[in-house]
Amino acid sequence: MKRSRSAWAAVALLVTALGASALPVEAATAATARTTACPTGWGSLPKTHSASTSTPVKNVRTGRHTCYDRMVIDIPGANRSALGYSVGYVTHLYQDGSGREIHVGGGAILEVRINAPAYDPETGKPTYPAKAGRPLPGVDLTGYRAFRDTRFGASFEGYTQLGLGVRTRLPFRVLRTDGHVIVDVAHSWNGTP
Numbered sequence: 001m002k003r004s005r006s007a008w009a010a011v012a013l014l015v016t017a018l019g020a021s022a023l024p025v026e027a028a029t030a031a032t033a034r035t036t037a038c039p040t041g042w043g044s045l046p047k048t049h050s051a052s053t054s055t056p057v058k059n060v061r062t063g064r065h066t067c068y069d070r071m072v073i074d075i076p077g078a079n080r081s082a083l084g085y086s087v088g089y090v091t092h093l094y095q096d097g098s099g100r101e102i103h104v105g106g107g108a109i110l111e112v113r114i115n116a117p118a119y120d121p122e123t124g125k126p127t128y129p130a131k132a133g134r135p136l137p138g139v140d141l142t143g144y145r146a147f148r149d150t151r152f153g154a155s156f157e158g159y160t161q162l163g164l165g166v167r168t169r170l171p172f173r174v175l176r177t178d179g180h181v182i183v184d185v186a187h188s189w190n191g192t193p
Contacts (some may be wrong), residue, residue: 001168038067040191042171042184046088051178052115053082056127057160060136062147064164066193068184069146076179083176084115095132096156102133106148106165107142110172114162114181118155127156127186136162146170146185 055078074189075083090111093102118128129137130152141147146166151162161173175182189193 030043036066038186038188038191038193040171040189041187043103044089044145044169044171045177046086047151047172047174048086049084049174050115051082051084052158054121054158055086055116056084056120057114057116057118057155059129060130060150061106062130062138062139062141062144062150062161064144065184068186069144071147071150071162071183071185072110072161073112073114073160073181073183074179075114075181078179079138080176083183085176086113086115087111087172088173090162090170090193093151093153096154096159096161100133102151102163104149104151104165106169108170109151109167110164110166110183110185111153112162112164112183114160116160117158117160118160121158126155126162128168143186170176 026052054073055075057073057075059074073129085087087110090109093104093109093111094100095102118130119126132152132154134152135152137151139150141150147164148167149165151163163181169188171185
């Protein structure tokens with residue numbers, strides 16, 4: 001145990017003295033992974049917030065983080081308090097309106113429902129260029145640890161439905177900020193990156 005702490009102290013001193021760029025990427029990443037404590041306790045039960053907005057969805061994007069993969073649904077101009085959602089694991093994704101099953105890859109499926117349309121309520125014109133049953137436009141999940149697939153379900157009667165395929169049933173959380181609903185899926189259950 002002392003040898004391990006001494007080794008990490010030496011690595012920390014080296015990183016401080018030379019800067020993180022002096023270490024190979026693999027060593028710096030391994031050191032970060034061993035010292036990062038990931039949040040735990042999110043659970044995998046459904047999460048909801050019952051608010052809604054007529055401000056439309058404009059984009060969906062994803063990002064990779066040390067402890068989790070993130071999906072961000074952009075609803076520019078919507079106030080945080082008006083952003084509602086329902087996110088939970090399902091065995092199959094059934095398209096709103098038609099009931100047609102949409103195949104989502106991965107070991108588990110998170111259904112993400114945003115209480116906002118993906119079209120202009122005045123004109124009916126789409127504001128987000130996704131197609132039912134197809135992968136989300138512009139989203140590339142190469143290199144992600146939790147995410148495996150994305151699918152657009154529908155935008156029906158003021159709600160937008162997305163399918164998020166994940167590696168296996170993992171803990172997740174849902175956050176809201178002005179103009180965004182954020183879904184984070186942890187890489188593991190035990191708090192390791």
